[in-house]
Amino acid sequence: MRNFKKIFSFFSVLAIILTIPFLKTNTAFASSATDLPFDTSVSGYITDTDDQQIYAINLEKAGRITVKLNSYIAAVNIKLEDSDGNEVFRKYVSEGNSANPAKWSGWVDLEAGTYYIQVYKEYTYTGKYDLKVSYQEANNNEIEPNDGTVQAQPLKVNSQTVTGLISWNDSADVYKVDLSKAGRVTVKLDSYIAAVNIKLEDSDGNEVFRKYVSEGNSANPAKWSGWVDLEAGTYYIKVYQESSYTGKYTLNVQCPDLLPAPPTVNLVSNKSNVVTGKTVPNGTVSVKINSKVYNGKSDSKGLFSIKIPTQSAGTKLYIMVKDKFGDTSKERVVVVVDRIPPTAPIVNSITSKSKVITGKAEANSTVIAYVANQKIGSAKVDQYGNYVMKIKPQKAGTLIRVISVDRAGNKSTAEVVKVKK
Numbered sequence: 001m002r003n004f005k006k007i008f009s010f011f012s013v014l015a016i017i018l019t020i021p022f023l024k025t026n027t028a029f030a031s032s033a034t035d036l037p038f039d040t041s042v043s044g045y046i047t048d049t050d051d052q053q054i055y056a057i058n059l060e061k062a063g064r065i066t067v068k069l070n071s072y073i074a075a076v077n078i079k080l081e082d083s084d085g086n087e088v089f090r091k092y093v094s095e096g097n098s099a100n101p102a103k104w105s106g107w108v109d110l111e112a113g114t115y116y117i118q119v120y121k122e123y124t125y126t127g128k129y130d131l132k133v134s135y136q137e138a139n140n141n142e143i144e145p146n147d148g149t150v151q152a153q154p155l156k157v158n159s160q161t162v163t164g165l166i167s168w169n170d171s172a173d174v175y176k177v178d179l180s181k182a183g184r185v186t187v188k189l190d191s192y193i194a195a196v197n198i199k200l201e202d203s204d205g206n207e208v209f210r211k212y213v214s215e216g217n218s219a220n221p222a223k224w225s226g227w228v229d230l231e232a233g234t235y236y237i238k239v240y241q242e243s244s245y246t247g248k249y250t251l252n253v254q255c256p257d258l259l260p261a262p263p264t265v266n267l268v269s270n271k272s273n274v275v276t277g278k279t280v281p282n283g284t285v286s287v288k289i290n291s292k293v294y295n296g297k298s299d300s301k302g303l304f305s306i307k308i309p310t311q312s313a314g315t316k317l318y319i320m321v322k323d324k325f326g327d328t329s330k331e332r333v334v335v336v337v338d339r340i341p342p343t344a345p346i347v348n349s350i351t352s353k354s355k356v357i358t359g360k361a362e363a364n365s366t367v368i369a370y371v372a373n374q375k376i377g378s379a380k381v382d383q384y385g386n387y388v389m390k391i392k393p394q395k396a397g398t399l400i401r402v403i404s405v406d407r408a409g410n411k412s413t414a415e416v417v418k419v420k421k
Helices: 002-022 026-031
Strands: 042-046 052-059 063-071 075-082 087-094 102-110 113-121 127-137 161-166 172-179 183-191 195-202 207-214 222-230 233-241 247-254 274-278 284-289 292-297 303-307 316-322 332-335 356-360 366-371 374-380 386-390 399-405 415-418
Touching (some): 042 052, 042 113, 052 063, 052 127, 063 075, 087 102, 113 127, 161 172, 172 183, 183 195, 183 207, 183 233, 233 247, 274 316, 284 303, 292 303, 356 366, 356 399, 366 386
Antiparallel strands (some): 052 113, 063 102, 063 127, 075 087, 161 247, 172 233, 183 222, 183 247, 195 207, 195 233, 284 316, 316 332, 356 386, 366 374, 399 415
């Protein structure tokens, strides 16, 4: 029995010793690698004394890499691994020769990290090859990790569109949706992936719906949307891999029932220096005027008053409110009305023979002449402020009262002129 243990220990140690040369450690793999810049073609040679070359590529952000190999070798192998030694792909490339290289290319979507390309010998074949790797950033704005409900990324209903990436090393993304009240929820998915799955679950893991979305590609996304009536609560949307397909997608969730109504706004004139009205209690009200925004709070009854600079008539104000749940209403558009009357018109001398009244007044206003309470004429003021009003000749000593009325209906004070002989 003691001899058996010795023999067993001997062969165990021997097996470990024989295995060590064939074990690839990540440290050794990385230390022998040559950095390969993107979009730069490099040439390598497989020889009897140098049967493999290793290249390191570094992805600062997630994206798609495309690997191109032109092989002048009868047969050669190319392999891609991550920094933990997990194989991403392996390809046998054959039928190349010194006159006509075998051309191979392949792409894969990857998360940020360091990866290694190994070009290595097949059988006794040797020769030259050209290698080039290009990279396209995914520009996804999802927050990793978000692979399950515990790490689910919050997705803001009605206001947020997320761009996600299903990649070789990230096969699922989970998003958390909070509904402050019951309503109809619409989920929209644009998938640039050949096939992908989307699923909605409640907080207890009960499936609300599941959908297989196919026929998307990098140029033309597959567009899918679906709606469902839900109670208030927390829900999870899972976008996950179908087969080995990878790529980008965009996702957003709409629920108009969550939005507060646009604020009710009182009249705003070119005399006003506050905007007042009513909305949801304890909301954040914003007034946008051109590029500037003025903010305020509504009180417990929903009343608000926000200071603004006095604005010209015709200026548009855009008012909206964000409630305590963070939901923002649509804009209420208010146009500043004219409440400033024009100045009294200038009236030239009038005689008992005059058949017209002339003078100056606010441009584009209307001038009206009265004797006592009787209207005797009116005229439109031109863009330069001049007017000519036809009247019947009046007796000397008659008092003629002339006013100006602007387009908003504001009336000036009267200019009173006495008719001369």
